[in-house]
Amino acid sequence: MAGRPLSHLATIPVDQVKGIGPRSTKKLAEAGISSVADLLLHPPRRYLDRSQLFDIAAVPLGEEVTVGGLVMSVSRRRIRGNRQMIDAVIGDGTNVLVARWFNPWIKVQEGWEVVLSGKVERFQGKLQMKSPDMERMGSDSLLTGRVVPFHPSAGGIGPAAMRRSIWNALTRSRPIHDVLPEEMLDRLDLVDRDYAIANIHFPETARDAEPAKKRLIFDELFRLELALALRKQKLIDDTVGVMHDTSGELVKRFLAALPYELTSAQVRVIQEIEADMGSAHAMHRLLQGEVGSGKTVVAAAALLTGVQSGYQGAVMAPTEVLAEQHYLGFRDLFETAGLAPALQDPDTIEGQVNMFAEPAANSGPTIKMALLTANSVEVNFLPVGTAKRADVVGWIGDGTIELIVGTHSLIQESLSFDRLGMAVVDEQHRFGVYQRVSLRDKAEDYDPDMLIMTATPIPRTYAMTLYGDLEVSTLDEMPPGRIPVMTKQIPMAQMKQAYALIREEVAAGHQAFVVAPLVDESDKLEVTSATEEFDRFTGELSGVKVGLMHGQLRPAEKDVVMHRFRDGEIDVLVATTVIEVGIDIPNATVMVILDADRFGLSQLHQLRGRVGRGRDAATCLLMADPTTDEGTERLAAMVATTDGFRLAEEDLRIRGQGTVFGTRQAGIKDLKMADILRDAPLLIEARREAFAMVASDPRLENHPEAAAEVRALLGADVDWLFRS
Ligand code: ADP
Ligand code: MG
Numbered sequence: 001m002a003g004r005p006l007s008h009l010a011t012i013p014v015d016q017v018k019g020i021g022p023r024s025t026k027k028l029a030e031a032g033i034s035s036v037a038d039l040l041l042h043p044p045r046r047y048l049d050r051s052q053l054f055d056i057a058a059v060p061l062g063e064e065v066t067v068g069g070l071v072m073s074v075s076r077r078r079i080r081g082n083r084q085m086i087d088a089v090i091g092d093g094t095n096v097l098v099a100r101w102f103n104p105w106i107k108v109q110e111g112w113e114v115v116l117s118g119k120v121e122r123f124q125g126k127l128q129m130k131s132p133d134m135e136r137m138g139s140d141s142l143l144t145g146r147v148v149p150f151h152p153s154a155g156g157i158g159p160a161a162m163r164r165s166i167w168n169a170l171t172r173s174r175p176i177h178d179v180l181p182e183e184m185l186d187r188l189d190l191v192d193r194d195y196a197i198a199n200i201h202f203p204e205t206a207r208d209a210e211p212a213k214k215r216l217i218f219d220e221l222f223r224l225e226l227a228l229a230l231r232k233q234k235l236i237d238d239t240v241g242v243m244h245d246t247s248g249e250l251v252k253r254f255l256a257a258l259p260y261e262l263t264s265a266q267v268r269v270i271q272e273i274e275a276d277m278g279s280a281h282a283m284h285r286l287l288q289g290e291v292g293s294g295k296t297v298v299a300a301a302a303l304l305t306g307v308q309s310g311y312q313g314a315v316m317a318p319t320e321v322l323a324e325q326h327y328l329g330f331r332d333l334f335e336t337a338g339l340a341p342a343l344q345d346p347d348t349i350e351g352q353v354n355m356f357a358e359p360a361a362n363s364g365p366t367i368k369m370a371l372l373t374a375n376s377v378e379v380n381f382l383p384v385g386t387a388k389r390a391d392v393v394g395w396i397g398d399g400t401i402e403l404i405v406g407t408h409s410l411i412q413e414s415l416s417f418d419r420l421g422m423a424v425v426d427e428q429h430r431f432g433v434y435q436r437v438s439l440r441d442k443a444e445d446y447d448p449d450m451l452i453m454t455a456t457p458i459p460r461t462y463a464m465t466l467y468g469d470l471e472v473s474t475l476d477e478m479p480p481g482r483i484p485v486m487t488k489q490i491p492m493a494q495m496k497q498a499y500a501l502i503r504e505e506v507a508a509g510h511q512a513f514v515v516a517p518l519v520d521e522s523d524k525l526e527v528t529s530a531t532e533e534f535d536r537f538t539g540e541l542s543g544v545k546v547g548l549m550h551g552q553l554r555p556a557e558k559d560v561v562m563h564r565f566r567d568g569e570i571d572v573l574v575a576t577t578v579i580e581v582g583i584d585i586p587n588a589t590v591m592v593i594l595d596a597d598r599f600g601l602s603q604l605h606q607l608r609g610r611v612g613r614g615r616d617a618a619t620c621l622l623m624a625d626p627t628t629d630e631g632t633e634r635l636a637a638m639v640a641t642t643d644g645f646r647l648a649e650e651d652l653r654i655r656g657q658g659t660v661f662g663t664r665q666a667g668i669k670d671l672k673m674a675d676i677l678r679d680a681p682l683l684i685e686a687r688r689e690a691f692a693m694v695a696s697d698p699r700l701e702n703h704p705e706a707a708a709e710v711r712a713l714l715g716a717d718v719d720w721l722f723r724s
Pocket of ligand 1: 260261263266289290292293294295296297455479480586613
């Protein structure tokens with residue numbers, strides 16, 4: 001179809017539109033509207049269907065309504081704080097109401113015919129509308145239609161001026177070119193773009209705006225997904241991947257030795273990962289899985305696939321405690337699987353592993369592994385505590401060590417790998433994109449496969465946009481025998497219930513966590529509060545061994561506490577949120593969270609995920625006297641479900657779009673009309689179509705208008721995609 005493309009309209013500044021002068025141009029720019037395209041894509045917030053006007057005598061109180069009438073009188077009064085109050089009495093023949101504004105700039109005159117929108121309340125015996133939207137009717141020809149659009153004011157430009165400008169812009173811009181082929185419009189039941197843009201603003205009947213809106217929402221999502229598809233294509237083009245050996249011995253032996261059966265979700269995800277790893281392109285895969293769904297063993301299988309192919313594997317965890325837990329867990333599993341190297345004598349090693357040492361007791365393959373954090377180093381082929389940091393760094397650099405578990409230490413400049421082939425980032429929401437990329441850059445001539453793990457579940461549609469350039473695998477099944485954690489909300493005054501539950505569970509051989517109140521996100525105060533709680537619980541629970549864990553303990557001290565808890569020498573661990581992610585103590589069956597209403601929903605979910613990881617029934621007590629609506633809603637959501645995906649959706653609903661966890665929000669803030677939760681089905685279609693388009697035309701050479709549009713409308717964020 002002929003017509004003007006949006007990408008062209010995006011190059012025409014708004015001051016070219018009749019009626020928009022320099023002052024309005026500046027104001028509009030501040031509101032993000034600088035081109036004709038921006039103006040045309042600024043949708044009305046609502047429509048006034050004249051047949052829908054309420055009689056003043058019949059308005060329901062407290063609801064959003066629209067009334068029309070004559071301004072019978074206007075009075076202005078100065079009030080406290082040098083402000084002005086403007087009252088206008090409006091009558092429509094059935095009754096009168098007072099419209100009241102505190103805005104001195106409001107223009108209203110006796111004798112005008114106006115339409116008002118807002119809520120009507122009864123105040124001092126009179127009907128009143130506080131700060132209603134007002135529109136003067138009459139000579140304006142745009143108002144003679146039956147349906148009048150009300151655009152959100154932008155930069156102080158009111159609905160009437162906005163409407164007129166858009167009308168002028170629209171008449172000069174039509175017909176507007178469509179980037180989508182007709183075949184696609186038919187298939188997806190979408191109206192064409194020219195119709196959509198005209199009818200979103202000036203529909204014949206209110207119903208005509210619906211298909212227009214659907215089309216424009218689709219366009220927003222399609223542009224975003226097209227950008228993501230292009231980014232992914234570019235990653236594929238620009239990367240040189242490693243073809244890993246997916247049929248080797250290590251993974252088979254390791255899996256065979258596990259003390260449990262893999263869930264079918266774990267089996268499926270391991271296959272998805274192996275398919276990626278075995279192919280020539282570099283893997284960029286997100287592994288989503290509920291807390292406790294068993295991501296670690298999946299990561300181990302991926303790392304071992306890398307190792308059996310002759311490469312190094314590395315896993316980066318956000319905390320020392322978690323890195324250590326992974327190291328110890330892997331070490332024990334390797335031992336069980338007969339993959340542990342023989343212990344060597346530290347004295348015979350001088351910066352080199354002794355090639356002439358006795359062969360290991362088992363003659364099969366073994367894995368040399370290291371733990372490297374800012375404060376500790378260990379390797380699994382020397383006695384505990386004897387490895388020296390400089391040696392370990394050297395062995396990572398020369399390839400002696402095949403599997404490295406660590407924290408941010410892994411991305412330090414001074415650390416180099418010999419041939420990193422498989423990198424895992426655990427609990428990715430704790431890291432920035434930059435850190436993820438830094439780990440990938442540890443390999444120089446090629447791109448290692450990357451597996452990014454997160455237990456912060458986000459709705460599938462969010463994953464598609466936030467991580468749209470990644471493949472997504474989901475562990476949607478829990479290991480068998482898990483009993484959902486029972487969650488109760490209890491007033492702080494009833495701490496006795498918590499003490500009783502802890503005593504009972506400890507007597508049955510189990511363990512408990514107590515999380516101290518969040519104090520203004522200040523580490524120091526949090527430590528004080530944890531220490532106080534520690535004293536209190538120690539006093540209340542005589543005979544029970546209570547431990548304390550917080551962020552200001554020295555790493556070695558944290559280690560000792562974690563070891564003692566893991567070994568059962570501590571029954572109750574009072575802690576700050578340092579225990580929030582990843583900690584795996586299957587014997588713990590009680591989680592008590594103090595002042596639980598202060599924590600965010602994903603944090604509460606993570607904390608609760610520390611229990612219920614074994615076969616025993618577990619309880620989470622949310623001790624709280626919530627003082628805000630949001631706090632109350634969060635706790636109710638926690639009590640209602642243990643499903644992380646549902647909680648994530650609930651979290652979005654409570655906090656609103658654009659506040660999603662994680663740092664990758666680019667793109668979402670560009671959505672003006674689309675709502676990722678509400679429009680999920682359209683998003684899924686848009687994604688499928690966008691990826692199909694890029695698959696058949698990787699550089700969009702046959703779809704130049706679509707490419708131009710992504711670039712023109714998404715701006716600088718996507719510029720690099722188009723550089724050669
Ligand atoms: P997360 O996904 O939260 O990282 P983990 O990998 O820490 O979960 O696993 C949680 C617990 O479940 C661990 O104790 C682990 O040993 C156990 N586990 C993992 N997979 C299975 C399985 N298939 N069957 C039984 N237990 C399992
Ligand atoms: Mg984990």
